Each structure stands twice: as C-alpha cells, then as structure tokens.
Amino acid sequence: MARLNLLEETRFEKLPVTVYPDEQTASVRVARRIADLILAKQKKGEQAVLGLATGATPVGVYAELVRLHREEGLSFRNVITFNLDEYYPMQPDAAQSYVTFMNENLFDHVDIPRENVHIPDGTLERDEIAAYCLNYEHMIEELNGLDLQILGIGRTGHIGFNEPGSAPNSGTRLVTLDDLTRRDASRDFGGKENVPTKAITMGIGTIFKAREIILMAWSRKKAPIIKKAVEGEISSEVPATYLQLSDNVEFVLDEDAASELTRFDTPWLVKDCVWDEQLTKKAVIWLSETVKKPILKLTEEDYNNHGMAQLATERGPAYNINIDIFNQLQRTITGWPGGKPQADDKQRPERAEPAKKRVVIFSPHPDDDVISMGGTFIRLVDQGHEVHVAYQTSGNTAVWDDDVLRYMEFAIDFDRSIGEDSGKLKDLYEDMRQFFSTKQPNQPDTQEIRNVKGFIRKSEAFAAARFAGLPDKRIHFMALPFYEEGKLRKNPVTDEDIELTMALLREVKPHQIFAAGDFADPHGTHIVCFRIILEALRRLRETEDWIEDCWLWMYRGAWHEFDTHEIEMAVPLSPQEVERKRFAIFKHQSQKDRPVFPGDDAREFWVRAEERNRETARHYDQLGLADYEAMEAFVRFRY
Structure with a gap:
C-alpha cells in the first residue's frame, strides 16, 4: 500500500527524485555514495572512474569527501576523474577556471595522483579542439566508461554546458554559452562582458553512458527548472529532460529545489x-x-x-x-505596521501596545530597506514609532570604479576652493587611476578605494534614511567585518559580527525587528545577515528579558516576493506613498540606471520594487479584496 501511495504522489515525475531537508544533508549523502563506490572498487583492486561537476552545487559534496579523506582515511589513489567542462578560452591558473575550482575544493586536499585528473583544456588553439575532444572521449571509453557522473543543472536546463538545442547523442565538443548562463556567471568574472562566450563540454551522449548519474540541485532559484526537467516533456529546449530516458539517473534535491514539484507545490x-x-x-x-x-x-x-x-x-x-x-x-491588511493603538488586536497582524514601539530595520545592503519596505519604513516614522535603521554591510563591492574617481575629483576641487592643500588627495587619486587602468576582473580593490566606495554607499544610505524622516542618531552604518575584505567571496562570519549586532539590539531593545527574508539575492549576503541576526537574538535570549516581547518580521522585494498564502502582514500604499518610496530609493544614486550587480533582472531596483508591490496588490484585488495601488508584504519569523 505504501508503494502504491508513493507512486500516486510522484505520478507527475518522470524520473527518480530523492528530497533531503537541506543542502548539507544531501551533500553528505551523495559524498557517502561516492566514497562507498571508491571503497568497493578498492576491494576489487579496480579503479573508480568519476565524472565531476563544478559550480556552487557540488561544493558541499567535495568538502565532505575531503573530510572523509582527512578524518576517516578515504584514499583517492585508485580514482580517475573527468570533469564535465571548462570555459574557452581559459588559463588553468585563472581564478575562474575549473582547474582552480577543482584544486581549491578537492584535488589539493586529497591523495589523488595528478595524472589521474582530467579537465578540458581551455588553452588550446581552435584547430586543436576537435581532435582533443575525440581523445577525451577515447580516454573515457578505454576505461570502460564512467562509473558515476555527478551533475548540477543550470537555469537554462543545461547539464555540463550542453545548452538548449543540444542533441541527446552529442559528444565532447566546443559550444556557445547561452546568454542566461553567462549572466549567471557574471559575478565571478566581474561582469558579463568578461565571461567567455564558449566552453568545452562533455556531451549528453557521453554523460548517458555513465553507469550511474546523480543530478543535484539546491535552493528555490533552481525550483522552476527542476520542475521542467522532472515533470516536463522531453525537449532540446531543456537538455536535462533527456535524462528522463536514462535508467540510471537520480535527482537529489533539497526541499527548496523540490518545492515546485507537484507533490510539494x-x-x-x-x-x-x-x-x-x-x-x-x-x-x-x-x-x-x-x-x-x-x-x-x-x-x-x-x-x-x-x-x-x-x-x-x-x-x-x-x-x-x-x-x-x-x-x-x-x-x-493593515495601515498600522507598528500596531494600531487602542484597537482590538486579537485578529490584527501586530500588537496594539505599546502604542509607540522601538523598531530596528536591518538592511543587508545600504539600499535593501527602502527598496523592499520603503513605504512601511516611512509609515512607521510618520506614525511616531522610534525607528532605527541598521545597514549591516557597506556594500562597497557594488560601486562603479569611475564613481570613485568622480568623488575624488570633487574632494580635490573642494579642498582647492577653500584654500586647503590637496596634494595628498591628488597623489592618492593618481594611484587610483593607475590601479584602475590595470585592474583585472574581480581583482580586490585597494583599501583606500574600498573606503571611498563604502563612503559613497554610506552617504546615500544616510540621505535615504533622512528622507524617510530619521534623525542621524538612529541611523547605524554597521559595516560588519565579514563583508569588508573587498572580495566577492566573503569571509566567514565571526563572533565580532554577532557581538556588534547584539550591542545594537541591547542599546535599542526593540519591540519589532524587520529583516531581509529575501534569500534569492545573487550575492548570498542576505542569508548571511539574517543568520547573524538570529544568532544574536539566540544569545541575547539567555540574559535579556525584553527579547520575549520582540517580534521579527521578514520583508522581501529586491529579488523575490512572498507568495500570497505566506503573507501575514500586507501594508497598502497610496499613490503618494509609492512616490515617496521611489524618491527614497533614488537617493542611492550609485545604484541607479545600471547597478554593478543587477542579477538576471534588467529592471532598475525602483522599477522592480514598484512592479512587485503593485503585483501583490493586484493579487489581493483578484482574490476579491480591496483594490490598492500597491502593497508591501511581511511574514513573521518565530524564533
């Protein structure tokens, strides 16, 4: 009976799917399966031939394999690997190369013989590629094929770099990358214009010959393409659907990646x-x-x-x-996001008392507050609450280099206008121009440049918060240390990040906290900042009584919006309030027109915010409720 029930539940799914609670649990299970294969081959005196993937998805698997090697003695001496792909052209020592990726995440930390490692060569001359690809296939065939191929999946549905239009019998070859694939890679390369347009990839036909195939996917960003790959019709437009034809494939997902499959959605x-x-x-x-x-x-x-x-x-x-x-x-629906004084609050989203609340709005980047909840921010201030805003990071990686020169030129001219010696500034300005002239994609800025970029974001954040009605003493530019080394890959969170957050919360003792629950941001900063807040609250709960009366509300808006059924508080905005919110966003001039990291949404942030807020209001209207100009949505997090 249980088997019949499972078949009914999964009847829309055209291949086997295993769902784990989270990425970490799934990664450990996949790593264990790889380790068991290696050990079984060792007992037989045979080699384990693995097809490996790159990107964010397999990082946890590789980390667990490294742990198994260091702590449990798992040897890779009998392992031969073939990577799926490599950008072309690409130097092996480049930060973005898959040689660098594999070395940093796996090969430098285990005992695999280097002659057993095979990664497509991104340095070949064009006329050498065809023969090289045939030889890559031949090497795999000589080893009797791949024992296990692990895969990720791109948002185009690509596996390896087999983009839409790829044939199911394709072999290793040079391909042209889809524009969405290049956009997704743009952050690693410091802009889409720096992402190679081509790659060498193992073909779908080659992947199919593996005796076992595991495709992994994590996060809600992958949920739409996973639904197409698992439940959709086989189509060259979604190459991963070809895996429905294999008897040896399994999709391993976390709950977020599986969330749009019929049995969950x-x-x-x-x-x-x-x-x-x-x-x-x-x-x-x-x-x-x-x-x-x-x-x-x-x-x-x-x-x-x-x-x-x-x-x-x-x-x-x-x-x-x-x-x-x-x-x-x-x-x-409430026009009183801080609670309506002297009202019956049994069925309202927020408490009536205290009538004037202390509020902390945490903003991961210096503009998330006004983009995502600018109307509510302004209304809280207008309704007399003691509102504080805390900018968790400086956002200094998201400022154009030419803005730095422009601000430096302003400072030099200002010094000159008041008779000050600007010699030091001029020297620093020339150093910056020289640095920018030779700067490589994703090269960390100098400390002085990072400072100027941080000052730009700080001045904009203060301007927006003042526009919302806050006095300077309630504006906190935290610049948490984990973010401040100037690299795109951030440092791990430390106690200093948490203690700075605890100190602010102790000072304010808020009744309400608003925090970004929009974890789809391409930087990954939002989830890190949210976890810092949760850990700070957890520690404070041990000693601070006021924590029991502090509610935590999550907002979204810049990257994603809550589904209507999730919303617990919807704050309607009038046309005038929408305009006030827009003007607050405009204070962030460095992010106007074309931000450094726009993600895959070409719209400006203020346009995204307005259209999402109007869409939320439209949903309520279509469900038969009042027709508002726009709405900001919130979900309470019960910690």
Missing part, C-alpha cells in the same frame, strides 16, 4: 492531504487563481474539478471555506 492533485490552516489557505488561493474567480465566488464544482473534493467534504460546504480564507486574507 499542489499536493491535493496527487494525494489525500491533512488540511491544516496553511495548506487550506494555499489551496483556496491557488483555486481562485486557477479558475480566475474571486474567492467568495468559488463553488463546490470548482473544488471537485480541481482535486479539492476532499477539502470540500471535510471542511465544507465550500462557501464556508471561502468565507474563512477571505477573512484570513482581509485580516493581513
């Missing part, structure tokens, strides 16, 4: 459900959007025709369910 379509409040809310909203009716107009027939007959039977009649969910959504 809309489980009522494949199984009987335990209809708790959250699932009921999600399902009714989904039904309303699917049949394009306001919630209060949904009928028993709508429920029955869309996999929700069980819900209508258990909790119906349908109209009673509709009324309940409508009222739940209605109660999320």
